[in-house]
Amino acid sequence: RIITLLILHPLSGVLKEQSNYPVHIPNCANVSTSLQEEACYTKPTFTHMECQGWLWVVAALVVFTTDFIVRLCRRNNSVFLVSRVADLPGAVTQFTLTTKQSLVLKPGQYVLLQCPKLSSLEWHPFTVTSVTSSSSHTSITVLIRRRGDWTRAVSRVFS
Incomplete structure (x- = not known):
C-alpha cells in the first residue's frame, strides 16, 4: 500500500x-x-x-x-546434499555438504543456504570453513551457530 x-x-x-x-x-x-x-x-x-x-x-x-x-x-545451479552433521560445543552445528559438481571455492567465501523443508524462499549466508575438491565432486564445511529461529530449525531438521 x-x-x-x-x-x-x-x-x-x-x-x-x-x-x-x-x-x-x-x-x-x-x-x-x-x-x-x-x-x-x-x-x-x-x-x-x-x-x-x-x-x-x-x-x-x-x-x-x-x-x-x-x-x-x-538457485538450483548447485545442489548440495548434507553428508554429515556434527554438534559442536557453543551451540554450533557443523554441516558437511557435497555436490557432484567440481566447484572452485575457497575458505572464507560465503554460500547461500536454503532448507526446502523450512522455506522455499529463505536463503541465509554462511561462511565456508573448509573445502575438499576433486574432479568428480566438491565437499564444503559450514559452521552454523544456533542463534535465531531459522538456524535452530535447521539444526532440528538434521539432528
Whole structure:
C-alpha cells in the first residue's frame, strides 16, 4: 500500500507551482514600489508540479524484481546434499555438504543456504570453513551457530 501511495501521490497533482511568473511576480502585494504594481493586476495561476520522485521508487522496484528473478533462475545451479552433521560445543552445528559438481571455492567465501523443508524462499549466508575438491565432486564445511529461529530449525531438521 505504501509503495502505491509513493507512486500515485506525486502523480495526482496535489503539489502546485505558479505558472505565470512574467505577469505576476510572487508576493507582489507586499512590494510598495510603483514599478511593481502592474504585475499585481493579474491573479496568479497554478499548475501541478512535474514531480519525478516516483521514478526512484520504480527504479528500486525494478532492481529488486530483477534480483529476485535472477535468484530464482540460479538457485538450483548447485545442489548440495548434507553428508554429515556434527554438534559442536557453543551451540554450533557443523554441516558437511557435497555436490557432484567440481566447484572452485575457497575458505572464507560465503554460500547461500536454503532448507526446502523450512522455506522455499529463505536463503541465509554462511561462511565456508573448509573445502575438499576433486574432479568428480566438491565437499564444503559450514559452521552454523544456533542463534535465531531459522538456524535452530535447521539444526532440528538434521539432528
